Amino acid sequence: MADVEAHSLETILTRDAALLKDSVREAGSLAHAMFRTELKKWIKGASSPVSEADIAVNDLLEARLRSATPDYGWLSEESADDEARLSRRLTWVVDPIDGTRNYLNGHDEWCVSVALVEDASPVLAAVYAPSSDEFFFAARDQGTTLNGVPVRAAGGSALDFARVAGPKPLVERLKPSLGDIKLHPRIGSLALRLCRVAHGALDAAFAGGNSHDWDLAAADLIVQEADGRMSGLSGDPILYNRREVAHGVLVAAGRDRHASIVAHFRDRPFA
Secondary structure, eight states: OHHHHHHHHHHHHHHHHHHHHHHHHHHHHHHHHHTTSOOOEEEETTTEEEEHHHHHHHHHHHHHHHHHOTTSEEEETTSOOOGGGGGOSEEEEEEEEEOHHHHHTTOSOOEEEEEEEETTEEEEEEEEEGGGTEEEEEETTSOEEETTEEEOOOOSSOOOGGGEESOHHHHHTTOGGGOSOOOOOOOSOHHHHHHHHHTTSOSEEEEOSOEEHHHHHHHHHHHHTTTEEEEETTOOOOOOSSSOOEEOOEEEEEHHHHHHHHHHHHHSOOO
């Protein structure tokens, strides 16, 4: 029975991989068509910007993905949370436009980010940055590609701080004796910041806290399948599609570098 169920899931994920790729490309094209145009925009919550483009892209993804997979759960930054997702084996986790501030300010570093989560772990992931024509894709146990070409995280455990992105006070805790650290320029899309680890453009990337499932799930699998690791500073894996979808401080890096960073913070906890 287990072999039958595994074979069935493999077949389903092959189908869903094609659906995911097509849907994210279409969503990215819609977002790009609305980029640098006059958009209605407003603030949700305390300070999070949102625009009619976020909603339009969310609506497109929901229509494409949910109509094809009606039994799956749905968790999106731009949808009301339906806790029915908590009882579903498979759930789509969606950020229609990650880096909305960049998007609304006319800057290029934004993306569409979608993952399919099985239980608590991502099994399919796509992150598409239309402005730079970068399409990251990963499937569990099948590696990561960037525009169809396999990629891997940078090896080794040393850190070139010019290739580290994230909040400076956090990064300074890695080497407090270095004085003024020159970090990689800020990347306003968290998903893209993390994906830069997957193809070796960055040695490491940090998330400073209060990120959410939709910011992280796709990038997490993309990093993992590129022989990297992404976790809390404790080294504990990130669990998705739980009732609480916010997360604390996180780090992504190649396998050996990640282990070194986690060991460093284990001895020097970040309060």
